[in-house]
Amino acid sequence: MARFEHLNNPNAPKPNSIVVAVTVFVKDDRGRVLLIQRTDNGLWALPGGAQDLGEYIAETAVRETREEAGVEIEVTGVVGIYTNPNHLVEYSDGEVRQQFSICFRGRYVRGEPTTSDESSAVRWVAQCELDALQIHPSMRLRIQHGYERQIKPYIG
Numbered sequence: 001m002a003r004f005e006h007l008n009n010p011n012a013p014k015p016n017s018i019v020v021a022v023t024v025f026v027k028d029d030r031g032r033v034l035l036i037q038r039t040d041n042g043l044w045a046l047p048g049g050a051q052d053l054g055e056y057i058a059e060t061a062v063r064e065t066r067e068e069a070g071v072e073i074e075v076t077g078v079v080g081i082y083t084n085p086n087h088l089v090e091y092s093d094g095e096v097r098q099q100f101s102i103c104f105r106g107r108y109v110r111g112e113p114t115t116s117d118e119s120s121a122v123r124w125v126a127q128c129e130l131d132a133l134q135i136h137p138s139m140r141l142r143i144q145h146g147y148e149r150q151i152k153p154y155i156g
Helices: 057-069 127-132 137-148
Strands: 003-007 021-027 033-038 048-050 072-082 087-091 096-098 101-110 119-125
Touching: 003 137, 021 033, 021 057, 021 072, 021 137, 033 057, 033 137, 048 057, 057 072, 057 101, 057 119, 072 137, 101 137, 119 127, 127 137
Parallel strands: 021 101
Antiparallel strands: 003 087, 021 048, 033 119, 072 101, 087 096
16 A cells, blocks of 8 residues: 655645554664664654554554564654644555654663564664665654653653
8 A cells, every 4th residue: 555645735635534653762772763664655764653542652662663664662752742743644444544653762681673564774883874865754753863862751
């Protein structure tokens, strides 16, 4: 299913759903952030996805990182909560989702970056390499906030 993101686009379609979703900011021992290249839009992103019924939200973060990136993590905190109503995700099946995403901070436990159906590439990326990658502005904001390590989580 194809995915297209709208940010501050007055011509974007109207949203018809909100789904609780997560992203995960996790670094290796060299300070590199774990990123996936999404198969649905080709952009680089933090691993993440939608919460399943019967699942604690921190379990979603662990599961999605394992499924999309092949890496086991432990949730250690919250980077921020991202709810910009002007950020819409349009899918080829007609769903237009208003953003609602919690970005967790994770600690690397084990595993090697491994691709999945949702990721065509997975790798640890140094902060100085981020500008060379195609990353949506909303994802860049999460990565920036992850590196900043603010005392309080971002809420916006």
